[in-house]
Amino acid sequence: MERALLNTFGTTALSTIDILAGGLSGATTYKIALNGKDYLLKLEPSAPGITAAGKGLTCGEIATRAGVAPPIYYLDPAEGVTISGFIATRPLREVFDSPQKLLGELARTIRSIHAMPLLPKQNNMVAIADGIFKQLAASRTIGADLYAEVADCYAAIREGFPMGGSDMVPSHNDLNPNNLLCDGTRIWVIDWDAAFQNDRYVDLAIAANFFVADEEQARFFLEAYFESAVGDYKIAQLFIMRQLCYLIYGALILMRTGEGKLALASAEEQAAYGRGLLQEGINNIRSPRFQRSLYFVWS
Structure with missing residues (x-):
């Protein structure tokens, strides 16, 4: 240093x-x-x-x-x-003071990421996800019943959804609010250590999990990204990938919380947040919409 x-x-x-x-x-x-x-x-x-x-x-x-x-x-x-x-950042929802403005700017930013030249890092998305859930099992940070549900839901995605297909783009892979900085005019993206060539829907799903509130906003977000109307196939792709990202983020948060490096109150809050993400993914994967989405992906 x-x-x-x-x-x-x-x-x-x-x-x-x-x-x-x-x-x-x-x-x-x-x-x-x-x-x-x-x-x-x-x-x-x-x-x-x-x-x-x-x-x-x-x-x-x-x-x-x-x-x-x-x-x-x-x-x-x-x-x-x-x-x-260093970007003296302002709250995104303060600068972009409507869902349409915010989602439009997020879509533009992600489109710019995906238009970048080929990234030097190459990873296997399926192998990474498999490894995360194996680590979650070994960490024993959640009870056996919850882990069984997580494993079953991940298996439903793994078996029914074509992860790591041919639609690969330069992907940031961690578009959480801490990595999206706004100078009052536009969004800057930081922390590129998790970046590699990946399915374009990973970035879209992660951003959607933090900023998209309902189905209407999800459609608007995708149409702003693709700059055209979208059909059931793309809506289904985003919905399924969002559930996978809920499970992965929840698992990572819980494993880091289990390392014992946080103050007790902070650790409890983080653990509750991680379990909440897992439960959101589980609930959505158990819903009829998940099966309909798989149908649209393969039809």
């Missing part, structure tokens, strides 16, 4: 340093102030985003060049240190 500061600014004399909340990647991020200006400092020891040969652009650099992510001032992928521009 000291080397990064010296190479970028010629000094390590920070005015302030504050830790920030992160996303799925596990990176530690800080807001730092130096010479009267704020920056984002990220530490990721696992050095994600490097190509197999150790060359080429990282996912974050590609996003910066595409105008989707803030500027990067320093990057050392081998040591996992990045210094980038």
Whole structure:
């Protein structure tokens, strides 16, 4: 970190340093102030985003060049240190003061992500999901009855829904509100450590789970993304992927809560939130709409 500061600014004399909340990647991020200006400092020891040969652009650099992510001032992928521009963010729902405005801007942002050049990281979505639910079972962070329901619902998706198909695009894979920053005019996307080529509906589903309230908004969101009317097939794709993302996010939150690194009150709140996400996915997968959606996907 000291080397990064010296190479970028010629000094390590920070005015302030504050830790920030992160996303799925596990990176530690800080807001730092130096010479009267704020920056984002990220530490990721696992050095994600490097190509197999150790060359080429990282996912974050590609996003910066595409105008989707803030500027990067320093990057050392081998040591996992990045210094980038800090966005003095405002609440999305304050800037985009109607569901249509917000969902339209989210759709535009996701469309820009999916139009980026090929990302260097390649992962298998099915293998990742399989691994997460195996880890959930081993972690014993939920009771046997709830896990049996989760496993059964994941099996219904795994067997009935074509995950990881041919419609692969550059995907952020963690579009939670912490990673969507608004400068008062537009949305910037940060934390690209979980990015890789993935099914386009993953980004759409994650964003929808945080910002889409009902079926009418879901249709509006998809039509804004595709810039055209959408039929039952695309609506069904989004609905099923949303349930998978509920299960995955719930599992990840509960496993991290079970690591014992949070204060008790915070851990209890996070655990309740994780179980709530699991239950939302379970309820929707048990509903008649899930079977109808599978029919539309295969018809």
